[in-house]
Amino acid sequence: MRSEVGSQGRSGGGVADDRTTRARIRDAAVRRFASVGFGASVRTIAADAGVSPALVIHHFGSKEKLHVACDEHVLAWIAEAKRANMGKAAGGQLLEVLAQADEMAPLVGYVLRSVQAGGAVGRSFVEHMVEDAVKYTSEAVEQGLARPSLDEEARVRYLVYSSLGSLLMAMTFDPPDDPQDTTAVMRRFMGDMYLPMLELFTQGFLTTRRMLDDYLLYVGDPPTGGARADADGATPTEGDPAA
Amino acid sequence: MRSEVGSQGRSGGGVADDRTTRARIRDAAVRRFASVGFGASVRTIAADAGVSPALVIHHFGSKEKLHVACDEHVLAWIAEAKRANMGKAAGGQLLEVLAQADEMAPLVGYVLRSVQAGGAVGRSFVEHMVEDAVKYTSEAVEQGLARPSLDEEARVRYLVYSSLGSLLMAMTFDPPDDPQDTTAVMRRFMGDMYLPMLELFTQGFLTTRRMLDDYLLYVGDPPTGGARADADGATPTEGDPAA
DNA sequence: ATGCGTGCTGAACGAGCGTTTAGTCTGCTG
DNA sequence: CAGCAGACTAAACGCTCGTTCAGCACGCAT
Numbered sequence: 001m002r003s004e005v006g007s008q009g010r011s012g013g014g015v016a017d018d019r020t021t022r023a024r025i026r027d028a029a030v031r032r033f034a035s036v037g038f039g040a041s042v043r044t045i046a047a048d049a050g051v052s053p054a055l056v057i058h059h060f061g062s063k064e065k066l067h068v069a070c071d072e073h074v075l076a077w078i079a080e081a082k083r084a085n086m087g088k089a090a091g092g093q094l095l096e097v098l099a100q101a102d103e104m105a106p107l108v109g110y111v112l113r114s115v116q117a118g119g120a121v122g123r124s125f126v127e128h129m130v131e132d133a134v135k136y137t138s139e140a141v142e143q144g145l146a147r148p149s150l151d152e153e154a155r156v157r158y159l160v161y162s163s164l165g166s167l168l169m170a171m172t173f174d175p176p177d178d179p180q181d182t183t184a185v186m187r188r189f190m191g192d193m194y195l196p197m198l199e200l201f202t203q204g205f206l207t208t209r210r211m212l213d214d215y216l217l218y219v220g221d222p223p224t225g226g227a228r229a230d231a232d233g234a235t236p237t238e239g240d241p242a243a
Numbered sequence: 244m245r246s247e248v249g250s251q252g253r254s255g256g257g258v259a260d261d262r263t264t265r266a267r268i269r270d271a272a273v274r275r276f277a278s279v280g281f282g283a284s285v286r287t288i289a290a291d292a293g294v295s296p297a298l299v300i301h302h303f304g305s306k307e308k309l310h311v312a313c314d315e316h317v318l319a320w321i322a323e324a325k326r327a328n329m330g331k332a333a334g335g336q337l338l339e340v341l342a343q344a345d346e347m348a349p350l351v352g353y354v355l356r357s358v359q360a361g362g363a364v365g366r367s368f369v370e371h372m373v374e375d376a377v378k379y380t381s382e383a384v385e386q387g388l389a390r391p392s393l394d395e396e397a398r399v400r401y402l403v404y405s406s407l408g409s410l411l412m413a414m415t416f417d418p419p420d421d422p423q424d425t426t427a428v429m430r431r432f433m434g435d436m437y438l439p440m441l442e443l444f445t446q447g448f449l450t451t452r453r454m455l456d457d458y459l460l461y462v463g464d465p466p467t468g469g470a471r472a473d474a475d476g477a478t479p480t481e482g483d484p485a486a
Numbered sequence: 487a488t489g490c491g492t493g494c495t496g497a498a499c500g501a502g503c504g505t506t507t508a509g510t511c512t513g514c515t516g
Numbered sequence: 517c518a519g520c521a522g523a524c525t526a527a528a529c530g531c532t533c534g535t536t537c538a539g540c541a542c543g544c545a546t
Contacts, residue, residue, distance in 0.1 A: 021523075039282075042504060052525050057505060059523090116359070118415040126416060147446050151438060158409060158439035159448075161416075165408020166401065172361040173369060173404075194458065195394060196401035202455040203390050204447040205402075212445040215437065264493075285534060295495050300535060302493090 022059045025049040027106075029056075030070050034109030035180050038067060038117060071121045074110050078125065099186045108182040116168055129160045150216075166193060265302045268292045270349075272299075273313050277352030278423050281310065281360060314364045317353050321368065338410070342429045351425040359411055372403045393459075409436065 017024065028048035032040040042063050046053040060066040078098070085097045099108045115122035133156045140146035149155040170189045171179065178184065206212075260267065271291035275283040285306050289296040303309040321341070328340045342351045358365035376399045383389035392398040413432045414422065421427065449455075 041502080043502085051523095054505080054507090054526085055524055063504065115412075116415075123416060126412075145450055146448055147450055149439065149442055154435060155439040155442065158436050158443075161409040161412035161436075162405040165410070165412040166404040167408070168411070169358075169369075169404040169408040172359075173366060192397060193401050193404070195462075196392065196398040198455045198458055199392055199398065200401070200443065201448040202452055205389055205444040207388055207390055209445055212441045215441055219438075284532080286532085296534080297496080297536080298494055306534065 021049075021051065021055070025051060025056055025059060026066070026069055026073060029066055030074065030110050031106040033067070033070060034106045034113055037113055038119070042066075070110070071114070071119070074107055074114075074121050075124060077107055078111070078128070082128070096186060096190075099182050102181075102183055105180065105182045108186075109180060112168065112171070112182070115164060126160060126164065129164070130157055133160055163197075264292075264294065264298070268294060268299055268302060269309070269312055269316060272309055273317065273353050274349040276310070276313060277349045277356055280356055281362070285309075313353070314357070314362070317350055317357075317364050318367060320350055321354070321371070325371070338407075339429065339433075342425050345424075345426055348423065348425045352423060355411065355414070355425070358407060369403060369407065372407070373400055376403055406440075 019027070025045065029040075029045045032045050032048060042056050043053045045066075046056050049056075056066065057063075060069055081098055081104075098104060098111075111121055111125050113122075114120070115125060134153065137146055137152065137156055137159075141148050141152075167186075167189055170193065171185055174188070174192070176184050176188050262270070268288065272283075272288045275288045275291060279287075285299050286296045288309075289299045292299075299309065300306075303312055324341055324347075338351065338354075341347060341354075354364055354368050356365075357363070358368060377396065380389055380399055380402075381395065384391050384395075410429075410432055413436065414428055417431070417435070419427050419431050
C-alpha cells in the first residue's frame with residue numbers, strides 16, 4: 001500500500017500541494033512534453049517536479065512508461081471534458097472547447113504536440129474529431145445547413161486534417177510571444193483564419209463546376225451518389241440540388 | 244583552391260560517382276534528415292556516405308553548419324526547379340511540380356520535414372507558396388475563375404497553410420508503406436483528398452451566408468484589404484437560396 | 487628527393503542521456 | 517521496541533552524441 005500522502009509533509013516549500021508526488025511528476029512531464037516535445041529529458045522533468053531523476057524512474061519504471069502514463073492522463077481528461085461539454089463541441093471545433101480555461105493550456109499543448117508527432121494521443125484525438133464531425137455534418141446536411149458530399153467520410157477527414165493542420169502551421173510559422181499559452185495561440189489563429197475559412201465554407205473558391213466535373217469524369221464513378229455523366233462544361237455553381 | 248576531384252579516384256567501388264566527397268556527404272545528409280528528421284546523427288550520415296564521422300566535421304565544421312549547407316542546397320534546388328517549370332506551378336500546387344521525378348524525392352522530403360519543424364527551408368518554402376498564390380489567385384479573380392475575398396492575403400495564407408498542413412497530417416496519420424517515397428505519398432494524398440478539396444472549393448460547405456454575415460457583423464469592418472470597395476454585403480456570385 | 491598541404495581515418499574526450507545501485511529516512515505494524 | 521516497506525537521494529554505470537586529435541597516404545611544387 002502506498003501511503004500517498006504521508007511523506008509529502010516533508011516538503012519545506014511555502015504553499016501546500018495536495019497532489020501525490022507521482023501526480024506532480026506526471027503533471028511536470030505533461031508540461032515539459034507540451035513545451036519542448038517528447039525529447040524532454042528525465043532530468044529536467046525531475047527538476048520541474050522538485051525530485052531526483054531516480055524517483056521518476058522509481059514511480060514510472062522508465063521514461064517510455066512515463067510517456068504512456070501522460071498519454072493516458074491526457075486521454076482521460078479529453079474524455080471527461082467532452083462529456084462535460086456535450087453538445088457544445090457541435091461546431092466541430094473541439095479544440096476551442098478544450099482550450100477554454102488557462103489551466104488546461106498544458107493539456108491542449110500536449111495534444112497538439114502529440115498530433116504533430118503522430119503519437120497515440122494525437123491519433124486518438126484526430127479519430128474522435130472525425131467521429132464527431134461525421135455525426136454533426138450528417139445532421140447539418142439533413143437540416144439543409146450543409147451541402148451534401150459525394151464522399152462524406154473523405155470530406156470530414158479532409159476538413160479535420162485541414163483545420164488541425166493549418167492550426168499547427170500557424171503555430172509553427174506565426175508563433176505568438178508565448179507559444180505555450182494555448183488560449184492566446186487559438187485566439188490569434190481564429191483572428192487570422194476564421195474569416196477566410198468562413199468565406200471558403202460559404203461561397204467556395206471557384207466560380208464554375210468545370211474542374212470538379214472534369215475530375216469526376218476523369219476518375220469515373222465516385223463512391224456514392226451517381227456521377228452525372230452529362231458534364232455540360234462550365235455550369236454556374238448555383239442552382240444545385242440543395243437538399 | 245581545393246582540388247575537389249583529385250583524391251576521389253581512390254574509391255574502389257564498382258560504379259563511378261563523379262560527385263565530390265563533400266557533395267556525397269551533403270546528399271547523404273539531406274536524405275537522412277528527410278527520412279528521420281534533423282536529429283539524425285553525424286555517425287549515421289557518415290556511414291551513409293561511406294566516410295568517417297570525423298570527415299563530416301572536417302568538411303563542414305560542425306553538424307549545425309552541415310544543416311545550413313543542406314538548407315542552402317535545397318533552397319537553391321527549389322529556385323532552380325521553379326525557374327525551369329515557370330508557369331506550370333500555376334495551380335498553386337508547387338509541391339506537385341517538385342515531386343515529379345523520383346530522384347527529387349529526398350529533396351521534397353527534406354522540405355516537408357523542414358516545414359514540419361519550422362526550419363528555415365520550410366519558412367522560405369511557405370513564403371514562396373504564399374507569394375505565388377497571391378499572384379495566381381488575383382489573376383484568377385480578374386478572369387472570373389475565382390471568387391473575390393474580403394482579405395485576399397489572409398485567404399491565400401489560409402489556403403497555403405491548410406493544404407500543406409493537411410498533407411502533413413495525412414502523411415503522419417495515414418502513412419503509406421514507404422513514407423520516404425514522396426511521389427507515392429503525394430499520389431495517395433491526392434487520391435484521398437482531391438475530391439473533397441475540389442468539392443469544397445466548388446460548392447463550399449454551408450448553404451447560407453448566415454454564419455459569414457453574422458461574423459462580419461460581429462467583427463465590424465473587414466480588414467483594410469482591397470476588396471473594401473465592393474463589400475456591399477453580398478459578393479456578386481451567389482444567388483443564395485435560403486432553404 | 488624533400489617538404490607541404492590536404493583528404494581522410496581510428497581512437498579518444500567530454501557531455502548528456504536513461505537507468506541502476508546502494509543506501510538513508512520515515513511512518514506504519516506487530 | 518523491532519522490523520519492515522516504501523519514498524526518496526547521491527552516485528555511478530553504460531551508452532550515444534558531437535567533436536578533437538594525432539597521424540597516415542598521396543598529389544604537387546620546389
